[in-house]
Structure formats: structure tokens, C-alpha cells
Amino acid sequence: MSEVSTRGAMLHPHPWRVFAATSIGVIAVFVAMSGLTVALPTLSRELDATPTQTTWILLGYMVVTTALILVFGRLADIVGRRPLYLSGLIVFTLASALCIVSQSAEFLIVARILQGVGAAAVVTNNTALLTDTFPPHLLSQALGWNATVAALGQIIGPVVGGAATALIGWRGLFVAVLGIALIATVSSLLVIPRSVGRIRSREPFDLGGALLATTLLTVVVLALTPGPGSAAWLPWSYAAVGVIVAVVLVVVQRRRAHPLIDLTLFADRGISLVLLAGLLTATATYAVALIISLYVQAVDGTSPFVAGLLVTPVAAGTVIAASAAGWLVTRIAPRTLAASGMVLNTAGVLGVALVLSADGSLPVTALFLFLIGTGIGLFMTPSTSVLMLTVPAQRRGIANGMRSTLQNVGNLLSTAIVVAIVPIGLGAAAQQAAYGGSPAAFDAAELNRFVDNLQLAGVVLGALSAVGIVVCLSFPRHQMPTPQETAPVPEYATTKESA
Known part of the structure; x- marks a missing residue:
């Protein structure tokens, strides 16, 4: 039988089942976001989209999702988390179907914006439902894995997008997303009981x-x-x-x-530093896949499938490092481990920028991408642990929601930085070729300018990652307890002291 937690929600007797169900929804949301990076050139050509339309097909989803995360976080407190989460999944699923049948760039932009609305409800309430479901002593672990799942969703997105586009065209990405979303909806309906997330606030909506x-x-x-x-x-x-x-x-x-935004969180220096580091990590690393995709498709004429495969070293590095980070964080100071991750991120991003050229070495590029993935994996667990150790237990859900928001802001800024730098000095036809993946449409001077712009974008992202190293080294001096030092805690302890 479930018990009531100190957060006022019903603890689920099998919280990891809830985690598994909501993780599928998170993966769908982030695959829809990052998977488009490799499908974008094909999509742009087939819909005859202008550079501006192509940009907003990519960014419209991200702007809406990022803007509405905090909005839906507050609405969930008012109307209930489970209903809003399931509503978000349904909207996201229907919008994915609209993306599949889109016949024009304008229609697809609208469908992507609607998809972003559903995605925001999913991302926000995923975290809130975990906060309500897990007992206090497991919450930090669950939120850490939640951050890792989100990162993996972003990283496997280009692989899914490339494979699906190669098989059935750019619509294949949204077919894949639709399938994942349907599984998430059904599993969430079956696994998440009505008792979870029922607490409703009487506070007014801002x-x-x-x-x-x-x-x-x-x-x-x-x-x-x-x-x-x-x-x-x-x-x-x-x-x-x-x-x-x-x-x-x-x-x-x-x-x-x-x-709507709890600014008092930023009054604590430690919390502010962790949130800033998360923002810098996302900004520095997210759009690297877009840089690679634009380069190999517009310069080399590589297929979307190969373009997606080229970023798999990031996924491999993240999985390996995230698995090891859970063990390392009990033996190495979290701020040292997080800073080490940022060092690898910086080396990887700058390395990609430096080797990117008309005759660049793809094996060397793959090595730098692996460094980026390893850096992301090493950063996620210790940074989340520091956040959970710094924030009072009763405010962990709010703090993690803010972390999720800033991560999405970072993804958005990362993409916006790249799409802002790519067209510099290029004519309208060259910009169309850059986004449409058409090498033959470039003359020699424009091709060199395009590659220079991609390298400049990489250097800017790498510089932001370097700033993140300093921020991580300024984290509070926390050391995670080892398993031997941690006293056994009853699985469903709900005393006031654990709140």
C-alpha cells in the first residue's frame, strides 16, 4: 500500500516504474527536438522553405517549450500534475501526427509550436511527478537519472532522425516520435495512479x-x-x-x-553556480550536432543517416561516463568531477571546431565528439548531487524544475547562436544551400565562408564551456557520502526530518 510523503503526495509502491514510464515521454520530447538537426536539410529542400522558415521550424518548438516549462509548472500545482502531464502527452502526440501530414513550411511551423506546447507539459510534470512519487532518500538518485535520460534523449535524437529520414524521408522522424509518444501515453496511463500529483494549490497563477x-x-x-x-x-x-x-x-x-519564477533560489550562491553551470553546459554542447549535420550534408553531401551516425560517439561517451559518475561521485568531490566534465566538453567542442574543414578527418572529429559525450556524462550526476545537497529538501522539486528550464534555455541559445553565425557573409542562395544540404549550389568562396562560420560557431560554444570550468570549480565544497557511511533508511520513511 502507498504511503503519504511529506510533500503531500502518495508515494508509489514501485516508484521506478513511474520513472520508466515518464522517461519514455522525456525521450520522445528530446528526440523531437534534437532529431530535426539531421532531417533539417532534407525537410528544407522538400518543403522549399526559406532560411527564416527553416530556422523557425527548428527554433519554434524550442522557444515554446522553454517558455512554457515554468508556466505549466505553476499550472500543475493548481490543476494537478498527472492530468496536465497526460494532457501534454496527448497534445504532443496529436501535434506529431500533424507534423507528419504537413505540406508546407508554414503548416509545419504551427504544428511544431503545438508540439512544443505538449512537450513543455511533459518535461515540467515529469520532474514534479518524480518528486511526488519517490521517497526522500531516493529522490536525488531519481532526479539525477532523470537528467541523464534527458541528455540521452537529446543525443540519440540525431541518430533516430538520420535513420528515419534515410528510410522514409523527413516525415520518418515524426513517425518515430509519434510511436514513442503513443507508448509513453499508454504506459503512463497504466502506471501512474490517480493518487500521484493530486495536490492542488490555491495560489493564483502569475x-x-x-x-x-x-x-x-x-x-x-x-x-x-x-x-x-x-x-x-x-x-x-x-x-x-x-x-x-x-x-x-x-x-x-x-x-x-x-x-512564476522563484528568484529567491538565486540568493544562494551555491544554487546559482550550479544552475549557471547547467546553462553553460547545455549552451556549449547542444548545437554541436547541428554544426556537424550542416557541415557533412552541405559540404560533403553526406546522407542524413550517415550524419546521424556521426554523432553517436556523443551518446557512447555519455552512457559510459554517466554510469561511472554514480560511483565516482562518492569518491571524488562533486565540484571536481563536474569541472572535469566541463574540461572534456571544452576540449571536445574546440576540437570539433578546429578540425572542421573541407578535408577534415572524421575519425578525429569522432574522438572529439566522444570527449563531449564523456564530459556531459561526468557533469550531470555531480552537478545534480550538489544541487540536491544545497537546496532544502522541501524545495528540491522547485530547484530541479529551474534546472530543467535553464537546460532548455541553454539548448535554445546554443541553436540560436549557431543559426545566427552560419549565414554571416552568405548570400540568399548560399544560405538556402547551407540549410538545404546542397553542396553543388555553393561557389568556392561561399563554401569557404560557410565552413569558417561553422568553425566560428564552434569556437564561441567552446569559449562558453571554458567559462563553465571556472563556475564548476566555484561550487560549494560538498562530498557525497560513501555507501558505508550512509545509514540504512526505511524505503518509505516519511518523518518530518526527511522532508
């Missing part, structure tokens, strides 16, 4: 904060991706508007009794 946060993210993306032929002043205007909206958002959130 509509103003939601609108400001959404506006801020949209303006930031518009500033980074103004589109070909835009006036030189336009990005600066968007940036100025973004600064104003950010200031207003902070002022409004500080004055709200029940704000």
Missing part, C-alpha cells in the same frame, strides 16, 4: 510573469536570428527590448506574493 517570460525568450531569439535582408539596426532593437522586458520581469517577480 499570468503577467508568464507573458513576460515568453516575450523575453522570443525577443532574444529574434535578436539572434533577424533573418536575411534585415536592417542592421533590427537585432539591436530586439536586444534593447529584451533588456527592458528582463528588467520588468525581475521587478514584477520580486513583488509577486506567488511568482
Whole structure:
């Protein structure tokens, strides 16, 4: 029989089953996001999408998902987590079907935005449901594995996207996503009981904060991706508007009794550093797959399937390192382990940028991609552990939700940085060729400029990763207890001390 936790929810007698069911939903969400990086050139050609349309097919999903994570986090507290999570899965599934039948770039952008709405509800409530389901002594472990599953979903996305595109075209990606989403929906309906996530808050919903946060993210993306032929002043205007909206958002959130964004978390230096490191990791590593995909398809004319396979070393490195990190974190200070991961990330990203050229060595590139994956795997577990050790137990769900939000912000910024740098100095036809994977459409000068731009994007991401090393070394001095030092805890202990 389930027991009531100190968080007010019913503990599930088999919490890892809930974890397994929700993990399928998380994988679907992140495959839909990252899988498009290798399917994008084929999609762009077949739908005759402009560079701006191609950019928003990729970014529209990410902007909406990132903006709505905190919104749905608050709504879940009001209407219940399980209903909103399942509703998100249903919306995501239906939107994936709409992506499959899209006949124009405009229709696909709308379908992707709708898909992003469902994805936001899934990502947000996945974390909340785990917080409600797991007993206190297992929560940190579950949230750490949850972060790892999200990272793996992002990494296997290009492989799934490449294989599906090679088999049945770009729509194959969304067929695969639809299948995963259906499995997630059915398994969640069967495994997650109605008793989980039923707590409802009487606190009012911060509509103003939601609108400001959404506006801020949209303006930031518009500033980074103004589109070909835009006036030189336009990005600066968007940036100025973004600064104003950010200031207003902070002022409004500080004055709200029940704000959308809990700014008090950032008052703790340790929490702020961990969240910043997570943001930098995502920003530095996420769009490397996009850089590789654009390069091998637009320069070498490589197929989407091969392009997807080329990033598999990242997945291999992440799996190996994440498996080892759970053991290493009890023997090495978490901040040292996290910083080591960031060192590998930096070396890998800069290495990819340096070897990327018209006659670059793919085996060497694969080695650098493996370093990136290893760095991600080493960073995830210790950074999550530091966060859980720093945050009071009753605020771990909120803190992990903020971590998830900033990770998605990092993914969005990473992609926006790359798509902002790629078209620099290229004409409209060359930009179309870059996104459409058409090597024959480049002249020699434009091809060299395109490769230089990809390398510059890699260097920018690598520089951000280098900043992350310093941030990780500034983490609080926590040392995880070894198994021998940890006293046995009853599996469903629900005392006040464990809250």
C-alpha cells in the first residue's frame, strides 16, 4: 500500500516504474527536438522553405517549450500534475501526427509550436511527478537519472532522425516520435495512479510573469536570428527590448506574493553556480550536432543517416561516463568531477571546431565528439548531487524544475547562436544551400565562408564551456557520502526530518 510523503503526495509502491514510464515521454520530447538537426536539410529542400522558415521550424518548438516549462509548472500545482502531464502527452502526440501530414513550411511551423506546447507539459510534470512519487532518500538518485535520460534523449535524437529520414524521408522522424509518444501515453496511463500529483494549490497563477517570460525568450531569439535582408539596426532593437522586458520581469517577480519564477533560489550562491553551470553546459554542447549535420550534408553531401551516425560517439561517451559518475561521485568531490566534465566538453567542442574543414578527418572529429559525450556524462550526476545537497529538501522539486528550464534555455541559445553565425557573409542562395544540404549550389568562396562560420560557431560554444570550468570549480565544497557511511533508511520513511 502507498504511503503519504511529506510533500503531500502518495508515494508509489514501485516508484521506478513511474520513472520508466515518464522517461519514455522525456525521450520522445528530446528526440523531437534534437532529431530535426539531421532531417533539417532534407525537410528544407522538400518543403522549399526559406532560411527564416527553416530556422523557425527548428527554433519554434524550442522557444515554446522553454517558455512554457515554468508556466505549466505553476499550472500543475493548481490543476494537478498527472492530468496536465497526460494532457501534454496527448497534445504532443496529436501535434506529431500533424507534423507528419504537413505540406508546407508554414503548416509545419504551427504544428511544431503545438508540439512544443505538449512537450513543455511533459518535461515540467515529469520532474514534479518524480518528486511526488519517490521517497526522500531516493529522490536525488531519481532526479539525477532523470537528467541523464534527458541528455540521452537529446543525443540519440540525431541518430533516430538520420535513420528515419534515410528510410522514409523527413516525415520518418515524426513517425518515430509519434510511436514513442503513443507508448509513453499508454504506459503512463497504466502506471501512474490517480493518487500521484493530486495536490492542488490555491495560489493564483502569475499570468503577467508568464507573458513576460515568453516575450523575453522570443525577443532574444529574434535578436539572434533577424533573418536575411534585415536592417542592421533590427537585432539591436530586439536586444534593447529584451533588456527592458528582463528588467520588468525581475521587478514584477520580486513583488509577486506567488511568482512564476522563484528568484529567491538565486540568493544562494551555491544554487546559482550550479544552475549557471547547467546553462553553460547545455549552451556549449547542444548545437554541436547541428554544426556537424550542416557541415557533412552541405559540404560533403553526406546522407542524413550517415550524419546521424556521426554523432553517436556523443551518446557512447555519455552512457559510459554517466554510469561511472554514480560511483565516482562518492569518491571524488562533486565540484571536481563536474569541472572535469566541463574540461572534456571544452576540449571536445574546440576540437570539433578546429578540425572542421573541407578535408577534415572524421575519425578525429569522432574522438572529439566522444570527449563531449564523456564530459556531459561526468557533469550531470555531480552537478545534480550538489544541487540536491544545497537546496532544502522541501524545495528540491522547485530547484530541479529551474534546472530543467535553464537546460532548455541553454539548448535554445546554443541553436540560436549557431543559426545566427552560419549565414554571416552568405548570400540568399548560399544560405538556402547551407540549410538545404546542397553542396553543388555553393561557389568556392561561399563554401569557404560557410565552413569558417561553422568553425566560428564552434569556437564561441567552446569559449562558453571554458567559462563553465571556472563556475564548476566555484561550487560549494560538498562530498557525497560513501555507501558505508550512509545509514540504512526505511524505503518509505516519511518523518518530518526527511522532508
